[in-house]
Amino acid sequence: MAESAQAPELVYLVTGGCGFLGEHVVRMLLEREPRLRELRIFDLHLSPWLEELKTGTVQVTAIQGDVTQAQEVKAAVAGAHVVIHTAGLVDVFGRASPETIHKVNVWGTKNVIEACVQTGTQFLVYTSSMEVVGPNIKGHPFYRGNEDTPYEAVHKHPYPCSKALAERLVLEANGKKVRGGLPLVTCALRPTGIYGEGHQIMRDFYRQGLRLGGRLFRAIPASVEHGRVYVGNVAWMHVLVARELEQRAALLGGQVYFCYDKSPYKSYEDFNMEFLGPCGLRLVGTRPLLPYWLLVLLAALNALLQWLLRPLLLYAPLLNPYTLAVANTTFTVSTNKAQRHFGYEPLFSWEESRTRTILWVQAMEGSAQ
Numbered sequence: 001m002a003e004s005a006q007a008p009e010l011v012y013l014v015t016g017g018c019g020f021l022g023e024h025v026v027r028m029l030l031e032r033e034p035r036l037r038e039l040r041i042f043d044l045h046l047s048p049w050l051e052e053l054k055t056g057t058v059q060v061t062a063i064q065g066d067v068t069q070a071q072e073v074k075a076a077v078a079g080a081h082v083v084i085h086t087a088g089l090v091d092v093f094g095r096a097s098p099e100t101i102h103k104v105n106v107w108g109t110k111n112v113i114e115a116c117v118q119t120g121t122q123f124l125v126y127t128s129s130m131e132v133v134g135p136n137i138k139g140h141p142f143y144r145g146n147e148d149t150p151y152e153a154v155h156k157h158p159y160p161c162s163k164a165l166a167e168r169l170v171l172e173a174n175g176k177k178v179r180g181g182l183p184l185v186t187c188a189l190r191p192t193g194i195y196g197e198g199h200q201i202m203r204d205f206y207r208q209g210l211r212l213g214g215r216l217f218r219a220i221p222a223s224v225e226h227g228r229v230y231v232g233n234v235a236w237m238h239v240l241v242a243r244e245l246e247q248r249a250a251l252l253g254g255q256v257y258f259c260y261d262k263s264p265y266k267s268y269e270d271f272n273m274e275f276l277g278p279c280g281l282r283l284v285g286t287r288p289l290l291p292y293w294l295l296v297l298l299a300a301l302n303a304l305l306q307w308l309l310r311p312l313l314l315y316a317p318l319l320n321p322y323t324l325a326v327a328n329t330t331f332t333v334s335t336n337k338a339q340r341h342f343g344y345e346p347l348f349s350w351e352e353s354r355t356r357t358i359l360w361v362q363a364m365e366g367s368a369q
């Protein structure tokens with residue numbers, strides 16, 4: 001993949017390319033990867049906006065497929081130079097079964113690795129998550145840590161378990177010989193909580209606030225820091241690391257990188273108010289309105305109701321014991337590893353990230369403004 005002034009030659013595959021992050025990665029590649037000849041977008045559900053991308057100079061190939069189906073993955077990977085594997089089942093609310101989460105996130109990743117090996121694709125970027133590290137079930141804070149900070153990673157929930165297993169598979173595959181005899185070069189990016197245009201949970205909070213007369217009620221102390229990163233910067237990191245994998249294979253291969261930018265350290269709720277505030281919502285209370293023990297009880301009650309109602313309907317509220325523990329445990333990163341290893345600088349400043357997200361919330365139907 002050496003730099004050349006010749007015609008664009010590279011074929012990229014983005015799995016999960018129609019998801020929240022995947023869409024940003026796809027658009028970023030089209031805007032900022034001049035060597036792109038063909039962009040393959042592989043997803044279980046193809047979005048209508050893909051059509052508008054097909055009018056440019058890069059060949060955009062939409063592939064409806066399932067990462068759990070090895071043959072479908074292999075067919076999509078064949079002939080690609082780089083795979084960016086963002087597809088995953090992001091579920092911490094109990095919507096999907098643990099088996100399904102494992103199947104999509106672990107087997108799906110196994111299939112992607114195997115497809116690279118069998119077809120001769122040499123470069124693989126995996127979207128991992130902060131969740132492979134923590135917060136752990138013991139509630140230990142991870143305060144502005146980096147990739148080398150010691151932390152007791154203990155997973156019980158199916159989602160972090162699956163992401164940790166999948167990440168390990170990706171890192172262990174680094175150096176494996178692919179078809180043709182060259183070594184596979186892999187790395188994993190670990191975003192903290194991603195925000196920005198298209199963020200479903202932000203949408204849910206906004207709608208909930210509207211239903212409650214323009215108010216949200218503080219549940220988490222303002223002192224609990226939760227790491228957040230803008231989706232455009234996460235996408236940019238993917239594009240950049242994918243570009244650099246060949247040139248710096250020895251340094252980047254088998255490495256993990258937290259995704260970070262200049263977003264401020266705040267609690268989950270205070271951070272959301274940076275966007276929801278300018279859209280007419282307010283967060284009631286300088287301290288949590290309910291005592292923590294009551295929240296724990298409500299979360300447990302939600303878990304019980306989910307279990308009881310499962311034969312009849314899917315009850316999957318935002319609050320459950322796991323989401324409460326994650327929201328209520330400090331987990332923030334402070335690192336420059338991506339800058340040192342592959343020259344990453346955030347493409348979007350905090351102000352720009354904030355403005356873009358606010359504009360997106362305001363454009364939502366039924367804006368409180």
Ligand SMILES: NC(=O)C1=CN([C@@H]2O[C@H](COP(=O)(O)OP(=O)(O)OC[C@H]3O[C@@H](n4cnc5c(N)ncnc54)[C@H](O)[C@@H]3O)[C@@H](O)[C@H]2O)C=CC1
Nearest residue numbers: 016018019020021043044066067086087088129191193194
């Ligand atoms: N949203 C967040 O805050 C964070 C997300 N991540 C990771 O980023 C990646 C993308 O997440 P989001 O964009 O937030 O989720 P998303 O749900 O918006 O996107 C995931 C995409 O994968 C596709 N997909 C799911 N199952 C599939 C299957 N069996 N075969 C093919 N495609 C399938 C979905 O259709 C969807 O388009 C995931 O791997 C997730 O674990 C990591 C850290 C934070």
Ligand SMILES: C[C@@H](CO)CCC[C@@H](C)[C@H]1CC[C@H]2[C@@H]3[C@H](O)CC4=CC(=O)CC[C@]4(C)[C@H]3CC[C@]12C
Nearest residue numbers: 090092129131192193219268318319323324326327
């Ligand atoms: C207690 C509630 C009171 O308002 C707030 C509940 C908020 C939760 C739904 C979110 C708090 C933290 C989020 C997670 C975090 O950002 C890390 C994540 C990384 C991922 O890879 C996937 C998403 C998530 C688990 C994210 C999910 C939503 C929260 C638990």
